[in-house]
Amino acid sequence: MNCLPMIALLIACSTEKAEVQKTPLSASKKNIVLFVSDDHGKTAGCYGNPAVKTPNMDQLAAEGTLFTHAFATTASCTASRSVILSGLHNHHTGLFGHEHFPFHFRAYQNLQSLPVMLNKGGYRTGTVGKYHVAPKEVFDFETFITTDDLGENVNYGLADFGRNTVMMADACQNFINDPDERPFFLYFCTSDPHRSSDNDHPNRFGNRDEGFEGVTPVTYNEEEVIVPPFLPDTRECREELAQYYQSISRVDQGLGRLIQHLKDAGAYENTLIIYMSDHGMAFPGAKTTTYEPGLNSPLIVCSPDVEKRGVVTDAMVSWTDITPTILDFAGVKAPFPYTLLEGLEGNPAAIIDSFDGRSFLNILEQESPEGFDEIYGSHTFHEIQMYYPMRVVRDRNYKLIWNIAWQLPYPFASDLWAAQTWQTQFKQGQEALYGMKTVGEYIQRPEFELYDIAKDPHETQNLALDPKNVELLATYQGKIRSFQERTGDRWVLKWSYE
Secondary structure, eight states: OOOHHHHHHHHHTOOSOOOOOOOGGGTTOOEEEEEEESSOOSOSGGGTOSSSOOHHHHHHHHHSEEESSEEOSOSSHHHHHHHHTTSSOHHHHSOOSOOSTTTOOOOOTTOOOHHHHHHHTTOEEEEEEOOOOSOTTTSOOSEEEOGGGGOTTOOOSOSSOTTOHHHHHHHTHHHHHOOOSSOEEEEEEOOTTSOOOOTTOTTOOSOOTTOOTTOOOOOOOTTTSOOOTTSOOOHHHHHHHHHHHHHHHHHHHHHHHHHHHHHHTTOGGGEEEEEEESSSOSSTTTTTSOSHHHHBOOEEEEOTTOSOOSEEEOOOEEGGGHHHHHHHHHTOOOOOSEESSTTOTTOGGGEEOSOSSOOOGGGTTOSSOTTOOEEEEEEOOSSTTOOOOEEEEEESSEEEEEETTTTSOOOOOHHHHHOHHHHHHHTTOTTSEETTEEHHHHHSOOSEEEEETTTOTTOOOOGGGSGGGHHHHHHHHHHHHHHHHHTTOGGGGGGTOO
């Protein structure tokens, strides 16, 4: 489906930023809000989906720049967040998979993270909601915003924020209004629209019949939702999508509440706001894969420094570009070079001398800027038992996926395995269709998957299997190998010793 006409229509409705009364609090400050949702694909009104209600995301896109070709580098929560907060691929950060129990992945101890660099550059830093990176001393913030910041007279009936994004936004008021003269960096991370962690309800997205205080429930029925091509159009899938949509609308309300607090504080007009997701939606075929629905994710950037509003750009950017862009906006210089581990100063592989990404700050007003035509992906783990390293190159014409452990069956995240969308098709056997692939094709993958992404956006025809494409395959294999060599990827050894 071509969503650009829909995007243009939505954005045309509002192309000017609302006038906000400035106060001395916001004068001359260059504040930053990085809003990261959890497992949100490009399911929003501004991305051409008329069924889901996301008025605040749509308004932010109307006032900023919407990226149609923005990509996570890995569709796994912790690994992706390490990329967002470092400007480095996860094989460079050491966070190859989840940090929480029992998986226990950790970043390299000397890694320089975005909040630490901003703090050293004169910013006060705060985070609220899902953290999901480690160790704390690497990804450190001055302020960890909790429910205590809501005040004594506020009672939401929850021990923590849970999935109440409105409550999260309210808790940020003290941080936003702090009289500290330094500009602020707020890292705002929701738990929506991730699937429920309740094993008794594996197909729910944290939705509760009684709702959340301060949040207006927005519900959907299965007939309303739009089933993307990579998913099966079944009753089970539609029911799960309706749950997913409800969770997205809850995220949207939190975004709107946070923006209102910025406006009330007189800080909105001086704040860079980035809305993004860690990666694609929590359905098999997206999350934990390197297929388009797993990596191609929402990115909306609203900068106070640009004149042109409501821009829709096809610039190809990735999550390695987020940290360089934010530092560029803040005017903070990164501390290069540095070693990832103490005692390895003499080892070139342990020395970081640049980001893996770059700033896109200067192209926010350009619909098709030159030089932003290629991205790379690197995935190794999700949960600890899910060893399945993949490396990816994608440009305007082709996309190559290298399934390094292709001899193994594709491993499933526990929540995705339990999803009725998957189980219904899986129980029908290897030849049953799951979207545009069979169950068997999804589980057992070839070593290389080469797609003509311009003509085959749903990745259905693997050109790597055709002998006529030997030279084309070799060209893109060379791109992946060069990428691995320049980013210190140890899996480059797999080209030669196995």
